[in-house]
Amino acid sequence: MGPIRMVVPQAKATGAEAASGPSEARVRFLDASGKPVGRPRKVPVPAAQMMEAPASNGAILRAEAEPQIAFMTRLPTGASQFQVEQHGRSTIRAGIRETASPHPKKPDSRKRLGGADPRFVLAVLAERYDNEAAFHADCNRILAAIGAMPPFTEFPGRIAIEALFWKTSPSQGQLGPLQFGQGTDLIFGDRPLAAAFLKKAGIHSDRSIVLVNLRKRGGAGGTADFPAWVTNEPSATDQWESVAIHELGHAFGLGDEYDSANPQAPPGIEPNISANPSPDAAPWKHLCTSHGPGPTAHFNSGAQLPANTVGTFQGARYETQKFYRAQFSCMMRSTATPFFCVRCQELIRARLA
Ligand SMILES: [Zn+2]
Secondary structure, eight states: OOOEEEEOOOOOBOSSOOOSSSEEEEEEEEOTTSOEEEEEEEEEEOOOEEEEEEOGGGBEEEEEEOOOOEEEEOOOTTOOEEEEEOTTBOOEEEEHHHHBOOOOOOOSEEEEEEOSSOSEEEEEEEESOOOHHHHHHHHHHHHHHHHTSTTGGGSTTOEEEEEEEOOOOTTTOSSOOOEEOSSSOBEEOOHHHHHHHHHHTTOOGGGEEEEEOOSSOOEEOOOSSSOEEEESOOOSSSOTHHHHHHHHHHHTTOOOOOOOOOTTOOSSOOTTOBSOSOGGGSTTGGGOSOOSSSOSBOTTOOTTSOTTOOSOEEEETTEEEEEEESSSOOTTTBTTSOSOOHHHHHHHHHHHO
16 A cells, blocks of 8 residues: 555644644554554644634634644554644544545536626535535525625626535545634635645636535635635624635635734735825725825724725724725625625726626
8 A cells, every 4th residue: 555645633732832833743553452553753743824714793814723734654554543642732543544635536526507608717615515406505605695796796697606516424524624713713624635626626726615514604715725615604693605705805816804913914915905094095096985194094993984985994904004995894804794895896897897
């Protein structure tokens, strides 16, 4: 048997300070009776990643995701489970068969849903669905939520979903063990494995979502290299589809308008963000109803202004002071806001026209 890839399930913190930088974990293989087989080995623990996470009341923030340990190994003869010890975390013991990563394979089925002449196709990967019709119904819910929201309302049929279905167990799926955030609704699985499945389906990951059939609300932001994650469970304040629509906003080039700190923020500035407090200097100055040196509203204020006020609202792109957004509320700031601000609408419109 050749080398296999293992992904270690999330371990509980024990209270001892876990290393925040790269470190090492000790792996032991065991036989079915729990007796060690082969030699123990050390595997690297990567540094923690900042990830975009939904949270309560529609908030979106940056949360530190616990490092996910993945390693390639050859199995010693007789090994059926493995044990992982890492500083500051409880010891994990898991079955090898349940934990080994599957080889990426083509979807069992793929179906184009939505517009016949789309300008934009969002790939959605099924995870933990054993029923294709239920997966397609959830994809259609995402399409319906998008289609009900301006400016998508003006362009019926321009958005489509490429629904990629793999039949998997609802309790386990195939895209690795799920990791959960602390104090946020961060949920994600094996990101490199999800990207490998997408590649096998011939799709770029920057326009894709892993839709997890799970009775717990949550998700995680995507990047240029990895798809986003969304579960099909609503929260008290927002529909689960909203998390998918926020991610769609990123696929349209929109930046985050929330102010939760992100030490790993990418450089640059998106067209719905301004670094200048004056509305007259904003990239959306032609939309502004507020003028002058600005800002229209300082950080944590502006709620009392008429909701249609357009100007410079302090607090955006992971900063409370440095950056400005066009309106008080926007889907790129909170998923409890069921609309995009006029600047984001304008930018989406330009891509759909
Ligand atoms: Zn916006």
